Amino acid sequence: MAKKVITELLQDAIETSAQQISGQDATFLYADSPSSPMHIATLTIVEDSLKFDDFKELVASKLHLIPKFRKRLLNVPLKLDYPYWVDDPNFDIDLHLNRVKLPDPANWKTLRDLTSNIFSSSLDLKRPLWSVYFIEGLDEISHIPKGSVAIVTKVHHVMIDGSSGVGIMGILFDKENDGKNTKPSKPKPFDPEPLPDELSLLLKSTYGFFKNPLKIPKLISETAVSMMKGKLSAQLKNKKTFQKNTFPVPKTIFNNSISPKRTWGTAILSFDRINTLRKIMEVSINDIILAICAGGIRRYLEERDELPAQPLVANVPISIRVKGEKQKMNNQISNMMVRIATHIKDPIERLEYIQDQTNLGKTRHKAVGAKALAKMADAVPFGLANLAAGLYSKYNIKEFHRPPFNVTITNVPGPKGLLYIKGHKIVGIFGLTPVLDGFGLIIAAFSYNGQVTITTTSDAKTMPDADKFSRYIRESANELEEIILKKGKEKTIEKIIKFKSASFFTAFRKHLKENTSLNKSRKAIYNFEIHQGSNKAYWTLDFSKKEVSLTKRKTSKANLNIIIDDAILFDLFKGKLLIEELQIQERITFEGTKKDTNTFIKLISSFLEKK
Numbered sequence: 001m002a003k004k005v006i007t008e009l010l011q012d013a014i015e016t017s018a019q020q021i022s023g024q025d026a027t028f029l030y031a032d033s034p035s036s037p038m039h040i041a042t043l044t045i046v047e048d049s050l051k052f053d054d055f056k057e058l059v060a061s062k063l064h065l066i067p068k069f070r071k072r073l074l075n076v077p078l079k080l081d082y083p084y085w086v087d088d089p090n091f092d093i094d095l096h097l098n099r100v101k102l103p104d105p106a107n108w109k110t111l112r113d114l115t116s117n118i119f120s121s122s123l124d125l126k127r128p129l130w131s132v133y134f135i136e137g138l139d140e141i142s143h144i145p146k147g148s149v150a151i152v153t154k155v156h157h158v159m160i161d162g163s164s165g166v167g168i169m170g171i172l173f174d175k176e177n178d179g180k181n182t183k184p185s186k187p188k189p190f191d192p193e194p195l196p197d198e199l200s201l202l203l204k205s206t207y208g209f210f211k212n213p214l215k216i217p218k219l220i221s222e223t224a225v226s227m228m229k230g231k232l233s234a235q236l237k238n239k240k241t242f243q244k245n246t247f248p249v250p251k252t253i254f255n256n257s258i259s260p261k262r263t264w265g266t267a268i269l270s271f272d273r274i275n276t277l278r279k280i281m282e283v284s285i286n287d288i289i290l291a292i293c294a295g296g297i298r299r300y301l302e303e304r305d306e307l308p309a310q311p312l313v314a315n316v317p318i319s320i321r322v323k324g325e326k327q328k329m330n331n332q333i334s335n336m337m338v339r340i341a342t343h344i345k346d347p348i349e350r351l352e353y354i355q356d357q358t359n360l361g362k363t364r365h366k367a368v369g370a371k372a373l374a375k376m377a378d379a380v381p382f383g384l385a386n387l388a389a390g391l392y393s394k395y396n397i398k399e400f401h402r403p404p405f406n407v408t409i410t411n412v413p414g415p416k417g418l419l420y421i422k423g424h425k426i427v428g429i430f431g432l433t434p435v436l437d438g439f440g441l442i443i444a445a446f447s448y449n450g451q452v453t454i455t456t457t458s459d460a461k462t463m464p465d466a467d468k469f470s471r472y473i474r475e476s477a478n479e480l481e482e483i484i485l486k487k488g489k490e491k492t493i494e495k496i497i498k499f500k501s502a503s504f505f506t507a508f509r510k511h512l513k514e515n516t517s518l519n520k521s522r523k524a525i526y527n528f529e530i531h532q533g534s535n536k537a538y539w540t541l542d543f544s545k546k547e548v549s550l551t552k553r554k555t556s557k558a559n560l561n562i563i564i565d566d567a568i569l570f571d572l573f574k575g576k577l578l579i580e581e582l583q584i585q586e587r588i589t590f591e592g593t594k595k596d597t598n599t600f601i602k603l604i605s606s607f608l609e610k611k
Contacts, residue, residue, distance in 0.1 A: 018074070018084040018196055021158060026082050028157035028434075029073070035260040036436035037122040039129070039154045043115050045138070045427040049147040052099050052134050054422050058172070059132070060093055061184035065171050068159050069096075070190055072128050087192035088128055098133045102150070107140040111150060112264065112467075118152050119432050119457075120262045129156035144427060157434060173419040173426060180423025250308035252301065254441040255403040259461035265470030266430050266455040269477055271447055277481060280488040283355045286411050288480075289445045290314065290358070291351040293409050293454065294340040295476030300469050301342070311339040315405040316358075337405055347480045348487065352551055408433075408442040418449050430455050435462075499537050501530055501566045504573035509550045511607045524596055527558035532566040560592035560600055572608070579604055 021029070032038040063069055072088040103110055114135065123129050135150040160168070274288050281288075294312075301307040316336045341353035412431065419426045430453050431444040440462035445454045454473050456466050463469060505528075528539040538554035564572075568587055571577045579601060582588040590597040 018086045020084050021073070021082050023082070025158045029083070031434075031436050032122070032125070032156075033436075034122060035258060036434065037120070038158070038434045038436070039119075039123055039156045040160065040434065041115075041119050041152060041154045041432040043111075043430040043432065044151045044153070045144060045429075046149050046151060046421055047145055047425040047427050050149050050422060050424045052136070055134055055151075056093070056097055058184050058422060059097065060187040062171055063093070063190070064188040066168060069128055069130055070192070073125065073158070074195065084196075086195055089192045089195060091128060091190065091192065095127065096131050098131065100133055100135050102135050102137045102139075105140055106137050108142075111135070111138065111141065115150075115152055115432070116262050116264060119154065119264070120260055123154060123156055129159055130154060148427070169415065169419065169429075173415075173421050175415075175417060175419065177418075177420045177423050177425065182423075248310055249313045249402050249405060250310040251402055252308060252312065252406050253304070253306050254406055254458075254462060255438050256440065256462065257437050258435055258440045258459040261460040262432070262435075262457060263460055263463055263466040264432055264455060264457045265466035265468075266453050267470045267473040267477070268428070269452045269454065269474070271450050271452050273477075273481060274452060276488075277484045280484050281351060281355075283351065284358070286316070287351065287355045287358055289411050289452070289454070290316070290338065290340055290354050290409060291347065291480060292473060292477045293407075293443050294342050294350055294354065295347060295480065296469060296473040297340070297407065298342045298345075299472045299476065307342065309343060311344075311353075312342045312406040313404075314338050314340045315408040317408070317410045340407075340409075347476075347483055348553065349551075351480065352549065356547060356549065403438055405439075406441075408439065409445075410442070411445040412447075414446050414448040416447075416449070428453065433457050435459060499530060499532055499566050500570040501537075501573070504569055505539055505550060505552075507573070508607055511610065512548050512550060524559040524599070525555060525557055526600055527555050527561045529554075529561060529563045530566050530569060531563070537566070558592075560590060560596040562600065563589040563591070575608070579608070 028038045068085065070088055070091045071085045073083040074086045075083045100114075102114060118133050123131060131154050133152040133154075135152065136147075138144055138148040138150055139146045141148075155168075269292075274285060277288050278285055293314075297312060298307060314337070316338050318336050336358070338354065338357045341350040341357075344350040344353055410433070414429065426448075428451070429446060429448045431446045432455060433442045433444045435442055435457055441456070441458050443454060443456050445452055447453075454470075456463070456469055456473070458466055458469075523544050525544055526541040528541070530537040530539070538552070540549075540551055540553050540555045540558070542549045542551070542555075564582075565587065568577065568582065572579060572582065579588070583590075583601075590600070
């Protein structure tokens with residue numbers, strides 16, 4: 001009889017629809033505290049006078065499409081395992097929708113202050129983890145019609161990441177503006193399952209462990225195999241050893257204890273402007289955004305005499321979703337660490353350094369496997385993860401070690417075209433993200449309808465002047481644009497002229513990357529001046545930094561200047577001429593010491609012999 005009862009209890013526990021959160025989702029839950037609420041927020045500006053009752057009716061009609069909006073977390077007894085998502089039998093939409101009036105003066109600063117206060121407060125972990133504030137009376141904001149509204153939506157990070165947040169927008173908003181007179185469908189009835197009792201959850205959790213008792217060692221071994229395959233692949237492909245992903249991370253003012261009050265500011269840029277810069281420099285959109293942010297960070301720290309000599313390291317989240325996962329509400333992200341060149345003053349050099357770093361990071365990321373990295377979070381025993389998160393904040397462990405990174409910079413592609421809600425145009429969308437002790441600065445770029453908003457979230461202790469920092473972001477973008485557009489005109493001229501020696505530099509750069517041992521003993525900078533009639537092109541080979549670079553620019557810091565005709569360099573590359581005979585015939589000129597000249601000749605000769 002007892003055996004039958006136990007069997008029935010186990011069967012009931014297994015069949016319950018309660019879903020356990022993943023290890024990665026759990027990290028956001030355990031980090032939650034009164035001073036560090038771990039929710040994501042969006043501020044959406046809606047043109048014209050959208051009525052609150054219409055908005056509430058629309059949300060109610062869509063709730064069945066977002067099941068987690070009516071679920072809450074339920075802990076396993078004694079917190080022996082990760083919590084489970086369960087239907088909330090007491091769900092009431094009125095507990096999640098809040099209607100407020102923007103205080104006078106109803107301008108952008110007042111809206112930003114109100115949004116900061118809303119974002120600073122924690123969500124109730126005993127209810128579905130979301131809330132919406134419907135803010136009326138945006139009467140004094142430039143370029144926004146009087147009477148417009150703002151919608152601040154808070155969703156706990158345990159539920160979503162940036163990409164799934166975009167998926168929610170696709171559910172709530174329309175792509176056409178014909179919904180003003182369209183009546184939303186009636187809300188579908190919600191028939192919640194009864195809350196599972198503590199014994200059922202404990203049995204379900206125990207069953208999961210016994211079903212796969214080797215889960216932890218299995219995940220670790222899978223990841224180890226992935227890393228070994230990645231290492232072997234890198235060796236075969238690049239003929240060099242796969243480097244360990246470690247950076248010297250400086251301590252900054254962004255890596256201290258934080259205060260509960262949030263601060264934020266935003267810079268709005270044109271996507272077309274950023275895309276133009278991307279095309280000229282032949283880099284990614286993400287590289288441009290990282291370079292813009294790095295410029296703002298450098299100025300902000302320099303102004304406070306807090307700029308470290310070492311480059312800051314940014315944590316750059318990467319979505320690992322596959323096709324069809326966009327609207328699935330959970331976290332599907334991995335992370336890439338990128339040194340963002342805050343130690344470099346020149347904006348172009350900074351961008352080129354960042355591009356090298358992101359290319360290196362992508363290579364490492366692919367070698368290990370994004371899915372394998374993400375699954376490692378599930379391999380951490382629940383009790384240890386929970387304990388570690390609590391101890392980190394309680395005992396200020398961050399004060400005793402260098403941070404793993406300094407700042408998080410995330411870039412989430414949003415809708416390309418206009419969105420509407422009940423026929424009202426959505427003017428702008430701004431993303432606010434959580435900060436916590438030791439990591440007091442996060443920058444979120446979000447693209448929508450031809451604009452990119454770069455929103456900075458911090459706290460009143462770390463960055464009380466977030467609006468000033470946003471101004472530095474705009475100024476960094478303007479500075480980078482001015483220099484790149486000038487460079488673009490030069491590149492256009494060069495493309496018309498077409499220097500034949502470009503193929504030499506492409507092959508030489510590849511040679512340097514594949515033979516890193518060549519870089520260890522050199523600290524010199526070489527400047528190439530290539531002549532083609534009255535036209536000139538410049539290249540710089542720089543061994544002075546930790547990683548060698550060969551870039552299309554002129555430098556005044558060169559140890560050696562190499563002056564040569566374009567056609568002669570091309571013939572040298574093709575093996576039709578020897579560098580020694582060019583030197584004797586004075587068809588190549590060296591401006592520098594004899595030692596630097598001889599070292600350079602040996603380097604070039606080695607390259608020409610191996611190609």
